Amino acid sequence: MDGTPLILTSAERTRAARLLARFTDSYENSLTRRPIAPDEDRETLAKLLAEPFPEEGLGVDAFFADVVDRIVPYTTTIAHPRFLAYVQGPPNGIGPYAEAIAAVLNQNCNLWQISPAANVIERSIMDWLTGLFRLGPHSGGLLTSGGSGATKDAITAAIADRRTDFRERGLQENHAPLVLYTSDEAHRSVVKAAALLGIGLHNVRTIPTDDRFQLRVDLLMHAIAEDRAAGKEPFCVVATAGTVTTGSIDPIGPIADLCAKEDLWLHVDGAYGALFILADSARDALLPLSRADSITLDPHKLLYAPLEAGALLVKDMAKLRAAFAFSSTSSYLTAIDDAHLLDYMDHGPQLSRSFKALKVWAALRTFGVGAFRTVTERCLSLAARLGEHIADAPGLELMNPVTLTAVCLHMPGRNAEAHAELLTRLHEEGTAMLGPARVHEQACVRACVTNHRTTEADIDLLAERLIALAKR
Known part of the structure; x- marks a missing residue:
C-alpha cells in the first residue's frame, strides 16, 4: 500500500476542521444550559469501557459523533460559571487552538537543537514569571505537568544542594536523616514527594497553623531546634501561598528570615495562590516570595491554560542543573551549548517534554x-x-x-x-x-x-x- 494509513486526506481534514468548529461553537454557546455535574449512567460508562476497538477505522464523522453523544454527557462542565468546586478554572479561549497547533508541530522540548522556537518561547515565559516575583538575574525555571511535579522537582533540587553526593550515594549511607518542614494545611503533594524521594514520612514535620491557618513560625523554630538536638539534619521548609482549603498565605517573610538563619532551602507552594500577584490588591502579600529558593506555580489555574501546565521557578538555575544534568553516553543526545538556548532535559527529570509553553505564550500574546x-x-x-x-x-x-x-x-x-x-x-x-x-x-x-x-x-x-x- 502506498503511503501511510495514519493521515487524513485533504477532504477529511476539511471535514474534521468543520466538525471541530461546530463542536466548539455549540459547546461555548450552551455552557450555562449544560448540567454542571455529569450524568453517572453506569451502564453506558461500562459499555464504553468494554467496547473493543475496531479492526477497520470508523472515520472522522464517527469520532465526532462519539465525542458529542458518548463523552460530553459524562463530562463535568468545568467551564460553567458556577463550577466552583476546586482550584480549577475553565481554559482561556485560545488554549484549545494552541493545543491543536502544538499537536501538529509535536516538538520534543528536551534539546534546544530539535525545538529552538519552542525553547525560546518557554524561556520567555520563565523570564516573565521570574520577573513577576523579582527572583533575580540567575533565576529561571521550566514548565511541568503540574504543581505536584514542580514541588517534587524543587525538593529534589533542595536535597542535591544539601547533599552534594546525593546522586552517587542516595540517602542510604551514614548521614543524619534529612528533615523537611511544612504546615498542617499544606497540599498532600508535599508529603507525597517526601515519600517518593526517600526522605520518609517520619522525617516530615507537620507544623500547626494559627487561627488564620498560617504556619506558626515559633513552632517551626522549636521543631528545627529539637531535630538538630536529636542529631537530625533540617534541610528544607515548604511554605504555602494559598492553602487549598482556606486560601491562606503563610508568613513568607519571617519564614525566609528563619531559613536564612538556619541555612535551609525555602520552597513556596504557590500552585493555587502565587499568580494572584497579578492583582494589585494581592501583590504586596505575595512579593515576599522573592526570597524563596524555589516556587511552584500552576499556569493551568490562574493563567487558564488547558491542563496540563505547571511551573517551577528557582532563584538559581545552576542548582537545577546540578540536580538534573547527567552526561550522556548516547551520541544522539549530544547537546551543543548556546548562550541563548537551554537544554531542559538538564534542568528537570523528563527527556521527552511536550510543547506546553505554546498555550501559555498564546494566551499572554492573544489577550495581553x-x-x-x-x-x-x-x-x-x-x-x-x-x-x-x-x-x-x-x-x-x-x-x-x-x-x-x-x-x-x-x-x-x-x-x-x-x-x-x-x-x-x-x-x-x-x-x-x-x-x-x-x-x-x-x-x-x-x-x-x-x-x-x-x-x-x-x-x-x-x-x-x-x-x-x-x-x-
Missing part, C-alpha cells in the same frame, strides 16, 4: 497581561462578595478569612451528613458545584472562585440559594 490582571482581581472581588453574603446570613457561618478566593461555610448545629446533602442538592438542581471541606474540625461547604466566567449575578444567585437551603 492586562486581561489576566483584570480576571485575577475580579476573582478576588467575587470571593470577598460571597464571603460577605455568608457572614451576614442567618443560619450560616463563615469559617475562614477570605484571603484569596476560598470561601468555607458551616451550618451551625448541622452534622456532616447535612452538609453533604447540601452539596448534593446544589449539584442536582443545577445551582452550582461546590466541594466539601473540614475547618476547625467542622464539616463545611467550600466554594473557590477561580473561574474567569463567574459573574456577580452567579455569586448572588449562589448566596441566595445557600441561605434558603440553610433555613430548611
Whole structure:
C-alpha cells in the first residue's frame, strides 16, 4: 500500500476542521444550559469501557459523533460559571487552538537543537514569571505537568544542594536523616514527594497553623531546634501561598528570615495562590516570595491554560542543573551549548517534554497581561462578595478569612451528613458545584472562585440559594 494509513486526506481534514468548529461553537454557546455535574449512567460508562476497538477505522464523522453523544454527557462542565468546586478554572479561549497547533508541530522540548522556537518561547515565559516575583538575574525555571511535579522537582533540587553526593550515594549511607518542614494545611503533594524521594514520612514535620491557618513560625523554630538536638539534619521548609482549603498565605517573610538563619532551602507552594500577584490588591502579600529558593506555580489555574501546565521557578538555575544534568553516553543526545538556548532535559527529570509553553505564550500574546490582571482581581472581588453574603446570613457561618478566593461555610448545629446533602442538592438542581471541606474540625461547604466566567449575578444567585437551603 502506498503511503501511510495514519493521515487524513485533504477532504477529511476539511471535514474534521468543520466538525471541530461546530463542536466548539455549540459547546461555548450552551455552557450555562449544560448540567454542571455529569450524568453517572453506569451502564453506558461500562459499555464504553468494554467496547473493543475496531479492526477497520470508523472515520472522522464517527469520532465526532462519539465525542458529542458518548463523552460530553459524562463530562463535568468545568467551564460553567458556577463550577466552583476546586482550584480549577475553565481554559482561556485560545488554549484549545494552541493545543491543536502544538499537536501538529509535536516538538520534543528536551534539546534546544530539535525545538529552538519552542525553547525560546518557554524561556520567555520563565523570564516573565521570574520577573513577576523579582527572583533575580540567575533565576529561571521550566514548565511541568503540574504543581505536584514542580514541588517534587524543587525538593529534589533542595536535597542535591544539601547533599552534594546525593546522586552517587542516595540517602542510604551514614548521614543524619534529612528533615523537611511544612504546615498542617499544606497540599498532600508535599508529603507525597517526601515519600517518593526517600526522605520518609517520619522525617516530615507537620507544623500547626494559627487561627488564620498560617504556619506558626515559633513552632517551626522549636521543631528545627529539637531535630538538630536529636542529631537530625533540617534541610528544607515548604511554605504555602494559598492553602487549598482556606486560601491562606503563610508568613513568607519571617519564614525566609528563619531559613536564612538556619541555612535551609525555602520552597513556596504557590500552585493555587502565587499568580494572584497579578492583582494589585494581592501583590504586596505575595512579593515576599522573592526570597524563596524555589516556587511552584500552576499556569493551568490562574493563567487558564488547558491542563496540563505547571511551573517551577528557582532563584538559581545552576542548582537545577546540578540536580538534573547527567552526561550522556548516547551520541544522539549530544547537546551543543548556546548562550541563548537551554537544554531542559538538564534542568528537570523528563527527556521527552511536550510543547506546553505554546498555550501559555498564546494566551499572554492573544489577550495581553492586562486581561489576566483584570480576571485575577475580579476573582478576588467575587470571593470577598460571597464571603460577605455568608457572614451576614442567618443560619450560616463563615469559617475562614477570605484571603484569596476560598470561601468555607458551616451550618451551625448541622452534622456532616447535612452538609453533604447540601452539596448534593446544589449539584442536582443545577445551582452550582461546590466541594466539601473540614475547618476547625467542622464539616463545611467550600466554594473557590477561580473561574474567569463567574459573574456577580452567579455569586448572588449562589448566596441566595445557600441561605434558603440553610433555613430548611
